[in-house]
Amino acid sequence: MTQTSGAYEQSRLTPDRLARLATRVETGGDRPSIPVQTPITDTEIGTIPACSDDDIVAAVDRARQAQSAWAETPVESRAEIIERFGDLVDEHRDNLLDIVQLETGKVRQHALEEVVDIPATCSYYASNGPAELTDSGRAAPIPLLTSASVTYDPVGVVGVISPWNYPLTLSLTDAIPALLAGNAVVCKPDERTPFIALALGELLEEAGLPDGLFQIVTGEGAAVGPALIDNVDYLVFTGGTETGRTVAERAGRNLIGCSLELGGKNPMVVLDDADVETAARGAVTGAFTNAGQLCLAPERIYVDEDRYDAFLDAVVSATENLTLGHSFDYGPDIGSLISGDHLDSVREHVDSAVEGGATVATGGRARPDVGPNFYEPTILTDVSPDSRIICEETFGPVVSVVPVSDAEEAIERANDTEYGLNGSVWTSDRDRGRAIAREIDCGTVCVNDPYAVGWAAIDAPMGGMGDSGLGRRHGPEGIHRFVESKTIATSRIGPLDTPPSVPHSVTARALTGLAAVQRRLSRLIR
Numbered sequence: 263m264t265q266t267s268g269a270y271e272q273s274r275l276t277p278d279r280l281a282r283l284a285t286r287v288e289t290g291g292d293r294p295s296i297p298v299q300t301p302i303t304d305t306e307i308g309t310i311p312a313c314s315d316d317d318i319v320a321a322v323d324r325a326r327q328a329q330s331a332w333a334e335t336p337v338e339s340r341a342e343i344i345e346r347f348g349d350l351v352d353e354h355r356d357n358l359l360d361i362v363q364l365e366t367g368k369v370r371q372h373a374l375e376e377v378v379d380i381p382a383t384c385s386y387y388a389s390n391g392p393a394e395l396t397d398s399g400r401a402a403p404i405p406l407l408t409s410a411s412v413t414y415d416p417v418g419v420v421g422v423i424s425p426w427n428y429p430l431t432l433s434l435t436d437a438i439p440a441l442l443a444g445n446a447v448v449c450k451p452d453e454r455t456p457f458i459a460l461a462l463g464e465l466l467e468e469a470g471l472p473d474g475l476f477q478i479v480t481g482e483g484a485a486v487g488p489a490l491i492d493n494v495d496y497l498v499f500t501g502g503t504e505t506g507r508t509v510a511e512r513a514g515r516n517l518i519g520c521s522l523e524l525g526g527k528n529p530m531v532v533l534d535d536a537d538v539e540t541a542a543r544g545a546v547t548g549a550f551t552n553a554g555q556l557c558l559a560p561e562r563i564y565v566d567e568d569r570y571d572a573f574l575d576a577v578v579s580a581t582e583n584l585t586l587g588h589s590f591d592y593g594p595d596i597g598s599l600i601s602g603d604h605l606d607s608v609r610e611h612v613d614s615a616v617e618g619g620a621t622v623a624t625g626g627r628a629r630p631d632v633g634p635n636f637y638e639p640t641i642l643t644d645v646s647p648d649s650r651i652i653c654e655e656t657f658g659p660v661v662s663v664v665p666v667s668d669a670e671e672a673i674e675r676a677n678d679t680e681y682g683l684n685g686s687v688w689t690s691d692r693d694r695g696r697a698i699a700r701e702i703d704c705g706t707v708c709v710n711d712p713y714a715v716g717w718a719a720i721d722a723p724m725g726g727m728g729d730s731g732l733g734r735r736h737g738p739e740g741i742h743r744f745v746e747s748k749t750i751a752t753s754r755i756g757p758l759d760t761p762p763s764v765p766h767s768v769t770a771r772a773l774t775g776l777a778a779v780q781r782r783l784s785r786l787i788r
């Protein structure tokens with residue numbers, strides 16, 4: 263494994279630029295500052311204010327005031343602004359890439375995945391969102407004499423709590439349909455990666471989003487999260503499963519809707535007819551993108567025993583060709599982990615697996631010579647099925663390869679988890695792959711790709727089962743979260759009852775007769 267070095271001064275960013283971004287956070291007075299470091303060198307790159315509860319309440323109030331006029335703005339005009347915002351993200355790509363890289367330590371091509379995702383999401387919702395928000399007619403109990411229709415009103419103010427691993431995509435990907443649906447958004451980015459959300463706020467303004475509609479509040483999650491959840495009308499949370507439970511409890515107490523995009527322990531299934539080189543390439547891309555700090559990354563690979571040796575050789579060899587390092591140009595393959603604490607947690611997962619009998623096929627060590635928070639892409643074998651490395655999310659560049667006797671065992675092992683976010687199946691028979699995908703208990707299962715084909719299918723819903731979350735982003739499901747559907751039902755014959763002079767026994771016969779006709783009619787229509 264080679265290395266490259268790179269200092270954050272090489273980026274096109276200046277401390278002044280980040281300081282100016284921090285001033286976009288509105289507070290009611292001086293607040294304590296939270297230092298923000300780059301994991302590339304563990305040096306401070308700026309500070310953000312620790313917002314108080316009053317600041318959160320004020321941000322939601324500002325958002326609420328702006329929202330009523332926005333909800334009255336024709337959806338086509340809202341869509342134009344969203345589309346323009348996507349274009350601006352594309353135009354400012356290099357600047358945004360620098361901010362993402364500086365905050366997260368990821369390499370440029372992994373940051374690019376985030377930057378290209380936003381224009382695509384804007385374009386998808388600008389094109390498809392208006393139709394999802396149009397009133398729709400529904401079947402009513404007595405054809406011709408009754409009718410029903412549904413309207414979709416914005417919920418009001420949507421809170422978005424986002425994590426550090428994809429701070430650009432995950433601060434905006436849900437905000438886009440929320441705004442398009444006529445809501446305001448208050449976003450709380452992770453305190454380690456706040457600047458990219460602030461930069462996107464600037465671009466939303468430049469795109470013509472009215473003042474106040476996209477607010478950013480900053481601070482430690484446990485300090486500012488509760489006030490946000492207590493004041494918004496819907497909450498989107500992306501982060502760890504345990505935090506998700508806390509957030510869901512609070513949302514439940516407030517009886518507001520929430521969607522939770524949480525962790526995973528994603529299985530990859532390599533069948534006996536898979537092309538080994540293709541599967542190995544997919545494993546390396548999937549497991550080590552963003553140094554494995556990707557909720558969708560495979561962390562467990564179940565390989566048919568007929569393919570196991572060839573697959574392991576191929577995946578180890580491809581992993582050993584990866585370069586570790588940092589550059590603000592396209593260069594190294596794998597970047598830094600987010601922090602020293604996270605490095606310790608990844609190291610501990612690997613060390614405990616090794617103590618339990620696992621073998622390190624490649625990697626397995628930190629690389630302080632490259633930077634303070636770098637860890638080698640690591641492949642483990644001989645892992646026991648109940649070890650932490652198989653049961654708990656590692657969220658680092660570590661993947662275990664396990665031989666299985668056949669597809670049934672692979673499916674059983676893949677489903678032997680509390681999580682259910684993303685899985686993949688590798689085969690030369692795509693129909694067989696899709697059939698096996700149906701057996702895997704995950705919100706998304708990709709065939710012959712580790713994750714990108716599922717994420718990039720923006721028209722299709724994405725989310726987790728079990729401990730991986732609740733609700734879905736993307737697709738029509740991703741915008742319907744942000745509206746209250748209201749049914750307006752009309753009768754042309756007055757109340758659906760019988761005059762007081764009619765005996766109840768006659769009413770009963772009429773009702774059961776009517777119900778029977780209805781059932782017959784619906785069978786005929788089917």
Ligand code: NAD
Binds near residue numbers: 503
């Ligand atoms: P985390 O749960 O610690 O933090 C996520 C966000 O929640 C941050 O903004 C944080 O400040 C905030 N937060 C922390 N405590 C809070 C509280 N008590 N109330 C309200 N907000 C609070 O997440 P993390 O561990 O730093 O992030 C990584 C996790 O996120 C991994 O488990 C990963 O799988 C998951 N993730 C899931 C998806 C998905 O789409 N399913 C995407 C990315 C990351």
